[in-house]
Amino acid sequence: MYAATLGTRRYTFPDLKTLLARATPARSGDVLAGIAAGTGEERVAAQMALADLPLATFLGEAVVPYEADEVTRLILDTHDRAAFAPVSHLTVGGFRDWLLADAATTPVLTALAPGLTPEMVAAVSKLCRLQDLMVIAAKCSVITRFRNTIGLPGCLSVRLQPNHPTDDPRGIAASILDGLLLGAGDAVIGINPATDSPERTRTLLCMLEEIRERLDIPTQHCVLAHVTTTLDLIRTGTPVDLVFQSIAGTQAANRSFGIDLARLDEARDAALSLGRGTVGDNVMYFETGQGSALSANAHHGVDQQTLEARAYAVARRFSPLLVNTVVGFIGPEYLYDGKQIIRAGLEDHCCGKLLGVSMGVDVCYTNHAEADQDDMDALLALLVAAGVNFVMGVPGADDIMLGYQSTSFHDALVMRDLYGRRPAPEFEAWLARQGLLDAAARIRPGDLPQHFRALLPA
Incomplete structure (x- = not known):
């Protein structure tokens, strides 16, 4: 009592x-x-x-x-x-x-x-x-590595999120090109597939690998399929960099995602066995969000923010390269308006960092929430000031496949300029080699590099 x-x-x-x-x-x-x-x-x-x-x-x-x-x-x-x-x-x-x-x-x-x-x-x-x-x-610092280094002081990385409602390779390639030219993609080039088809996932992974190799990009890629799909693809020799999975803070909620800790252990071991990292071996990517356990009727009477923090303990167990809370994605039933979303985003970031997790935030909202892009601008600026490791880069800030509002490539550029943040060092050196930095080392695309033209849709 x-x-x-x-x-x-x-x-x-x-x-x-x-x-x-x-x-x-x-x-x-x-x-x-x-x-x-x-x-x-x-x-x-x-x-x-x-x-x-x-x-x-x-x-x-x-x-x-x-x-x-x-x-x-x-x-x-x-x-x-x-x-x-x-x-x-x-x-x-x-x-x-x-x-x-x-x-x-x-x-x-x-x-x-x-x-x-x-x-x-x-x-x-x-x-x-x-x-x-x-x-x-x-004051918290969590640094992780795979093909580049995430979370160094003074850096802000960006997940390049080139989703497409039909997984059209041409549309995805165009979004990737757009993001790369605007300095996004050092956290990961990560596609949410429109279906969890193994064949579709394999096609997308092979396309990402071809782009990465052709442009010699020091980053990692991921198709955000279910962990069991990715495990099966690893066994067939598909080029998998990071293993993705949504996770939650209770066993019952994770069961609703079709996972448990043993399955995540198996996935991490499989990814490590590929040895694809060049500067480190953080091979997992997790997404979370306040309200997931409640939506699965698996909350045990515990408040959603405490359960969100428990999800970070699950993540910590597997030494992930990236974790991000999709803070406003589940909807107003869980975070009603901009005020609640802003508070939740800062809570999640702080709690994850205190627990030793490489923390990013998808600064986002659904169209039926009492929130708008001004709220997202405020949360994004507060998070970058607080040292968030990475944010999302979505073409035009509007994800046309998932149907929600996030942050754009240009938003990330604004934050880097406003706060003096830089991309991951290996990725920044690559941007310089492509001629995408100006004399002040700012990301300012000029002429399209000739070898990028091969990515343009036919």
Whole structure:
């Protein structure tokens, strides 16, 4: 039982998951699940009780039962108590103060990450203002490598997302060319296929490999098919760089995706066996999003932001090159408007970085949400200031296959110019060799390089 008193009224919370849910800043998904605070006063009372809670409490009380959930077992069985020792005496509120203090430097936070559980970082994020989330995340550094290096200080990478509603190779090639000329693609050239057909996935992977080899691009490619499809293609010799999968924060939610931890282990081992990385061996790419467990009726009464942080513990297990929260994609049932999407994006980025995950954000919304591109401009700028590792590059910011609004190649260029961010160093050197940088090392495409013309649709 947890409790706090406001004025003459005493609020009680029967267990840890209830306390976390009531302390969460307002969002429509928790209201839909029936677990949100009933009033602003109850939310403040829960935050007061949460602030006084010792961090060590999270090691003794699981929000999803240990016996029933392999994600809980992963979190608790792999917890590094030695790494946790420097903050083990703190409360959640004290931990927030510690994170914001000067002593919490990048090396200190890197060493701490294995000692933190997702519930701890979710809890502290519930006590943070937006600027707190930005300051904490900006002090975290997670660097990963495959054919180039993602997450170096001062860098902003971009996933080139050339989706097409019919997987037309000509349309996809045109989008790839557009993105490359505007400096996108250093995070990954990643296609969401319109179907999960193995034959279609193989065709797209072979096309991506041909483009990469022909232009000698120091990046990685991925077709975001289901992990089982990709595993089968690896066995047939298809050129697979990264293995993709959507993941969530409970065993039941992952089961709804058709996966478990053993299947992800198998996939990572298969990808590593190919030895395709040149500067590193981070071979996994995961996507997440607040509300996925609720939409699968697999949330166990836990708030969606805490479950999102638990998904990052799943990701951490597999040392991924990339993880991104598709923050506004699931819809207004879970994040109602621009205000909730902005808050969620900054929470997700901060929590992922604290847990040691190479974190990106798909700054996005669906057309039936109470949000617009001004909201996305605000979130994008805040994330880049907070040191996000990568964002999306979609032609015109409008994904015509998935039917949602994201960020464009030009948006990423604006952020690089505004904040002085650069692409991954290996990719930037390639851009220079293509003549796509001006004298100030800015991405400014001039004449189309002759060897790029071969990519133009017939």
